Amino acid sequence: MKVTIRQIAKQLGVHHTTVSRALRNSPCISENMRQRIKSLAIKLGYRPNLVASGLSTRKTFNVGLIVADISTTFFSQVARGVEDTMRRAGYNVFICNTDDKIEDEKFHWDALISRGVDGIIISPANLKPRYLQKLLGAGVPIVFIDRCLPSLRASYVITDHFSGGYQMTKYLLSLGHRRIAYVRGEVEMGRFYGYRQALKEYGIPVDNSLTPVCDFTIEGGKKAAKKLVRMEHPPTAIFCVNDPVALGAMKAIREH
Missing domain, CATH: 3.40.50.2300 (Response regulator)
Structure with a gap:
């Protein structure tokens, strides 16, 4: 037999509108009462009629x-x-x-x-x-x-992508790297702006050949990194837009 709101209300000694409001997380019902009602509803196997509720x-x-x-x-x-x-x-x-x-x-x-x-x-x-x-x-x-x-x-x-790109590039610069590649996505721009800002502070112009755009996939990262490592003057450090791209880049570097 299907469990109803009125049955839950009867067992708890409250009005059926109280049960209805509690199941909808109404703030006018105390947290303690909401938890009591929800616990009993789960115990009894109550299932709301979403079609009827949606009509109203x-x-x-x-x-x-x-x-x-x-x-x-x-x-x-x-x-x-x-x-x-x-x-x-x-x-x-x-x-x-x-x-x-x-x-x-x-x-x-x-x-x-x-x-x-x-x-x-x-x-x-x-x-x-x-x-x-x-x-x-x-x-x-x-x-x-x-x-x-x-x-x-x-x-x-959103995440502070600018700060992430900036801090990563600053870290690589502090290690002595000057030809730093950033493998990025077409849509994502925040980390790219952070990357450019860090290079600017070190007086390093952005080399577009070091910022290839790729799909956010392992294969995308691999293709981009292959082009980078085959350059006449390849980068000494590469950082990537996400983990799958980084995994692909690592594969390309190992195979090179």
Whole structure:
């Protein structure tokens, strides 16, 4: 027999609206009472009727997560954190992988919109202001992660990539390196700006041949590094945009 909110309320001696609010994490219900209600709901095997709830609230209880490469450590951890948090809030997460291809991103975006998701969390493959503004005008709540334009009026959570690129380059410079290569991605610019700033402080001009763009993959890193080590004046140090690219670069160096 299906467990109802009224049955949970009866066992706890509270009104059924209290149970309903607690299961929706309403702040008007005390933390202690919310935990008591949720614990009993789990024990009894309560399952909310999301279809009925969605008809009254106009919500689907689904959100989309669009990332560049779910196989990377960074994005897999992001996905885990998003899924854990949304599950506790009663939402399902559709995880979409783009391989940093704009065409794939548009496909997933349209699919999520057609499903009527309640929001989308996205690491965009395109950072052109016009494109990002178009996403913001889609009529669905959006949070950008990892990549966003600071000038854009939007919700976002990003890492200080500039500082990471700057500190890494400064460290290599302190070791005496002067021909430092940075294998980067087409979209990511923060670490590249940090890299350039560190070189500038040492009076070293940026050599574009030392900053190849590649896919965020092992194979992409390998191809880029092969070109670097075969140069007439190869770099004495290489740092990469992410771990898969670095692994590929290490393979190329070992094989050289």
